[in-house]
Structures are given as C-alpha cells and as structure tokens.
Amino acid sequence: MNNVLTKSKVHIDEYKGVISDSLFDEINELAKKLKDIRVCHVNATSYGGGVSEILHKEIPMARDLGLHFDWQTISGHSDFFDVTKKIHNALQGDPLEISKKEWEIYAACNLDQTERINPDDYDVFFIHDPQPAEIISCIGKNGAKWVWRCHIDTSHTNQKVADYFLRFLHMYDASIFTMKDYIFKGMDEDIFIIPPAIDPLSEKNRVMEIGEAKKIIEGFGVDTSRPIVTQVSRFDPWKDPIGVVEAYKLAKKEIPDLQLVYMAGMASDDPEGHKIYEEVKKYVGSDKDVFLLTFTAPNELEVNAFQTYSNVILQKSTKEGFGLTISEALWKGTPVIGGNVGGIPTQIEDGKTGFLINSVEECAEKIVYLVQNKEIANEMGKRGREVVRKNFLLPRLLRDELKVIEKLTKV
Ligand code: UDP
Numbered sequence: 001m002n003n004v005l006t007k008s009k010v011h012i013d014e015y016k017g018v019i020s021d022s023l024f025d026e027i028n029e030l031a032k033k034l035k036d037i038r039v040c041h042v043n044a045t046s047y048g049g050g051v052s053e054i055l056h057k058e059i060p061m062a063r064d065l066g067l068h069f070d071w072q073t074i075s076g077h078s079d080f081f082d083v084t085k086k087i088h089n090a091l092q093g094d095p096l097e098i099s100k101k102e103w104e105i106y107a108a109c110n111l112d113q114t115e116r117i118n119p120d121d122y123d124v125f126f127i128h129d130p131q132p133a134e135i136i137s138c139i140g141k142n143g144a145k146w147v148w149r150c151h152i153d154t155s156h157t158n159q160k161v162a163d164y165f166l167r168f169l170h171m172y173d174a175s176i177f178t179m180k181d182y183i184f185k186g187m188d189e190d191i192f193i194i195p196p197a198i199d200p201l202s203e204k205n206r207v208m209e210i211g212e213a214k215k216i217i218e219g220f221g222v223d224t225s226r227p228i229v230t231q232v233s234r235f236d237p238w239k240d241p242i243g244v245v246e247a248y249k250l251a252k253k254e255i256p257d258l259q260l261v262y263m264a265g266m267a268s269d270d271p272e273g274h275k276i277y278e279e280v281k282k283y284v285g286s287d288k289d290v291f292l293l294t295f296t297a298p299n300e301l302e303v304n305a306f307q308t309y310s311n312v313i314l315q316k317s318t319k320e321g322f323g324l325t326i327s328e329a330l331w332k333g334t335p336v337i338g339g340n341v342g343g344i345p346t347q348i349e350d351g352k353t354g355f356l357i358n359s360v361e362e363c364a365e366k367i368v369y370l371v372q373n374k375e376i377a378n379e380m381g382k383r384g385r386e387v388v389r390k391n392f393l394l395p396r397l398l399r400d401e402l403k404v405i406e407k408l409t410k411v
Contacts, residue, residue: 001116004046004071010060010199012395018200019395027395030402031065033411038068038121042135043128044084046073047298048265049234050196050324051128051151057199057394058401065398072117074132080109082271084131090161091130091154092238092319098161110134119144124405127172130165137168145408148175151196152321153238153342155181173408176401178322178343192404195346197397198327198388203300205331208308216305222259222291227371230261230310232303232328235276235294238319240339243360245283245290247316250364252289255371259289261306266296308332311377312370316363320344327392330354330384335377337366347392353384 016024041059043051055071062069076084083102090096098106113135119125119142127133128149136146148169154162154177162184169175174190177183183191198205214224222228229248233239241262248260262280266273277294284290295302307313313329315338322343329336330347336354338344350356355366370377405411 001042001072001074001113002046004055004059004073006046006056006059006071008056008060008202010057010064010201012061012064014201015393015395018389019393023395023399027399027402028065030399030406031062031067034402034405034409035066035068037123037405037409037411038070039124039126039405040070040072040117040122041126041128042072042074042117042132044074044081044131046071050322053324054196054394054397057202058398061199061394061398067402070122074109074113074135076109076112076131078271079105081131085272087130087161088152089237090158091165092152093156093158095158098164103164107134107138111138114139123409126401133165134168136171141171145173145405146171147404147408148172150175150177150182150321153182153319154184155179155342157184159185174404176404179346182321190407192400194397194400194404195343195392196322196324197392197394198324198331199394200331200389204304205328206304208301208304208332210309213305213309216302217309220261220291220293220302222261224309226257226259227255228259228261228306228310229312229314229367229371230263230306231314231316232263232307232325233315233317234266235264235273235280237272237276238317240316240318241276241280242283243318243363244314244316245280246360247314247363247367248290250360251367251371254368257289258367258371259291261291261293261310263293263299263303263306264295265299266294303328304332307334310334311374312337312367314363314367315339315344316357317341317344323347326354327388330381331388331392333378333381333385335370335380335384337363337370347387349383349387353380353387 059071124145126147176192252258307329313336317339320342326347340356348354357363
C-alpha cells in the first residue's frame with residue numbers, strides 16, 4: 001500500500017459562485033461536524049482513469065475543509081493487475097472464467113496490503129472498485145466503517161464472478177453505486193446511489209482561452225482550421241476505439257477534411273492498453289488525419305485544449321460506469337456524442353446537449369450533423385455546461401460522501 005501525496009491545491013472558497021450558495025454552506029456545515037473522523041480512500045492506481053482523477057481533487061478539497069482524508073493505493077505485480085483487469089471485464093458482463101489460480105493471485109495480493117495498513121488508524125474506509133475489495137476479509141473490520149465504492153457498469157454483470165465478491169461485500173457497512181441498475185443481485189446492506197463528478201477549477205477543466213487551446217493543439221500537428229472530433233479515453237475494448245475510427249471513416253466520406261484525435265493515458269493497472277493501441281494503429285493505417293496520442297504522465301492541459309477546441313467530443317463506449325470525459329467536455333461547452341449505455345444517458349440529454357447513439361452509422365451521422373451545424377452545436381454545448389454545473393461538480397460529490405460518513409458514524 002502506498003500513501004499518495006497528491007500535489008493538487010484546492011481551496012473551497014474558490015468554488016463560491018461556481019456552485020450554489022446552499023451547497024457551499026451545506027458542505028461547510030458537514031465538514032465542521034465530521035472534522036474528527038479519519039477517512040481513508042483506497043484504490044488501485046494514482047494515475048490513469050476516472051477514480052484517480054477524482055481522488056486527486058477530492059482529497060485536497062476535503063483537507064482544505066479541515067477534514068482528515070488520506071488516500072492509499074495498493075501495490076501489486078503485473079500478474080495481479082492482469083487478473084483484476086479480467087475481473088473488471090467480467091463484472092462489466094464479459095462471460096469469461098476466472099481460474100482458481102487467478103483467484104489465489106487476487107486474494108494473495110489483497111492479503112499483502114494488510115501489512116501496510118492499520119485499520120485502527122481510520123474510522124471510515126472507502127474501498128474503490130474490485131482490486132482492493134478483499135482487503136476487508138483479510139484484515140477484519142476492527143471497529144471502522146467500510147464502504148465499497150463501485151465505479152463500473154455492473155448492470156449486466158457476470159454473476160459467477162460477482163458471487164465471489166458478494167461473499168465479502170456483505171461484510172461492508174455500505175456500498176455506493178453510480179446508478180441503481182448497477183446494484184448486484186443479493187446485496188442487502190446500506191446502498192447509496194452517487195454519481196461521480198469533475199473539478200471545474202482544475203487545469204483540465206478551467207476555462208481555457210481559444211488561443212491557448214489552439215497553440216497546444218497545433219503542437220501535435222493537428223490543423224486547427226479544419227474540423228476535429230476527439231475521444232479522450234484509455235485504450236480499452238469497452239471504449240470501442242475501433243468503432244470510433246469506423247465512425248470517423250464514415251463521416252469523412254461526407255466531410256473530407258475531418259480529423260480524428262484519440263487521446264489516451266496509459267495506466268499502470270491497464271495491461272490491455274498497449275495491445276489495443278497497436279490494433280487501433282494497424283486499423284488506422286496510413287491516414288494522416290488520425291492522431292493517436294498516448295501519454296504516460298498527466299496531460300491535463302492537453303485534454304482541456306482538445307475538449308475545448310474540438311467540434312465534437314465522442315465517448316462511443318459500449319459499457320461505461322459513468323464517463324467523466326462527458327461532463328468534462330460539456331463543462332467546456334462542447335457537445336458530446338456518446339454510446340447509449342451505462343452512465344452516459346445520465347449526462348447527455350439526447351438532442352439537447354449532444355446525442356446518444358447505438359451504432360457506428362448513427363455516430364457518423366451525428367458527427368456530420370454537428371460539424372455542419374456549428375450554431376446548433378454551440379447551443380447544445382451551452383446547455384450542457386449548465387447541466388454539469390447543477391449535477392456533476394466535485395463539491396456535490398464530496399457533500400454526498402460526507403452524508404454517507406455522517407450516517408455511518410452517527411456523529
Ligand atoms: N484522461 C486523461 N488523459 C487521457 C485520457 C483520459 O487525463 O489521455 C482522463 C479523462 O480526462 C478522465 C479520466 O481520465 O478524467 C477517465 O475517466 P472516465 O470516467 O471517462 O473513464 P475510466 O478511464 O475511468 O473508465
């Protein structure tokens with residue numbers, strides 16, 4: 001287990017005027033009440049993917065409010081992360097089997113973490129996703145309250161794999177899912193539905209002047225005088241990168257100067273990423289208007305620039321727990337075309353803030369429509385920003401989690 005020393009600076013007072021006064025007051029009140037509660041978030045990685053994205057901002061925000069919040073990541077070898085990737089895929093519905101040997105690797109790594117964590121040091125644990133979920137049965141609850149926070153789309157889960165987890169999910173005091181549809185069959189402890197959120201003031205989401213965005217984009221050789229569609233996602237089968245390229249190819253028949261950008265952070269707990277990247281590269285072939293941009297370090301400014309400047313942002317996922325990238329783009333006033341799955345419809349109002357699509361053909365059709373109708377695209381983007389302001393900003397997420405802590409600790 002590693003203690004993550006996040007360097008982000010977050011000052012709650014700066015959110016005044018961005019969020020409603022009532023939310024601002026509520027969060028301050030809750031923080032006062034919970035200032036003596038020691039909270040530890042545990043997840044798999046400090047870099048890459050939505051969970052680390054949230055914790056990098058949520059932990060400093062909580063600390064700025066005077067709360068005692070820590071963040072630990074688990075350590076494991078690549079064979080452990082190979083297994084947890086399979087578990088992740090199974091929980092999202094892949095009918096694969098996890099062998100006895102693989103379960104042993106999973107359990108052994110969870111047991112290893114217990115040497116470096118003392119449950120007496122904390123009053124509440126938030127355990128994110130399946131990777132560290134078994135720690136609870138290795139270490140025992142020790143008087144702390146334990147919350148399992150599931151970020152993935154488990155609406156059509158592989159029940160055999162889910163059953164393995166249910167054996168110790170029952171030990172938790174509460175679980176948090178992003179949507180009601182995701183709750184595992186057979187769960188009976190306290191369940192909360194809390195969607196994730198984005199930090200509106202981070203480097204990734206702050207207002208970026210068009211000139212600044214243009215300069216960053218041109219640095220990658222992308223032509224800012226021609227239309228750009230972008231997907232910002234890990235190379236993951238559920239993000240459908242091949243489908244993204246197919247939709248671009250179809251749309252390009254109508255808009256010959258169209259360019260496609262696919263930006264990906266390569267996370268350490270994501271061994272599949274490199275393999276899929278190679279497959280996508282091969283599929284793209286020699287098309288010079290497709291830019292596959294990979295990063296191994298934070299690329300907040302680059303993400304901001306492309307989400308701000310692109311004509312359209314895609315999130316063509318076939319499974320998606322939530323999809324922070326959607327709120328990120330809408331917050332910048334850019335319309336989003338997203339797969340009609342998982343947490344995407346909670347963020348995109350079809351035809352109002354973007355489009356929900358069910359096929360490559362539909363995706364291509366909507367790309368063409370939004371590139372050719374800039375005013376309508378702008379209007380959609382503006383509406384999207386207000387939807388995000390109301391529902392998907394970080395202080396709301398922290399408020400919801402503080403209410404869970406308040407309920408469990410009965411402060
Ligand atoms: N992201 C990033 N750089 C990239 C690709 C993705 O910073 O090159 C971020 C993205 O902006 C978002 C997060 O990684 O904040 C991905 O979260 P999401 O919920 O969309 O998907 P997940 O990866 O958790 O499935």
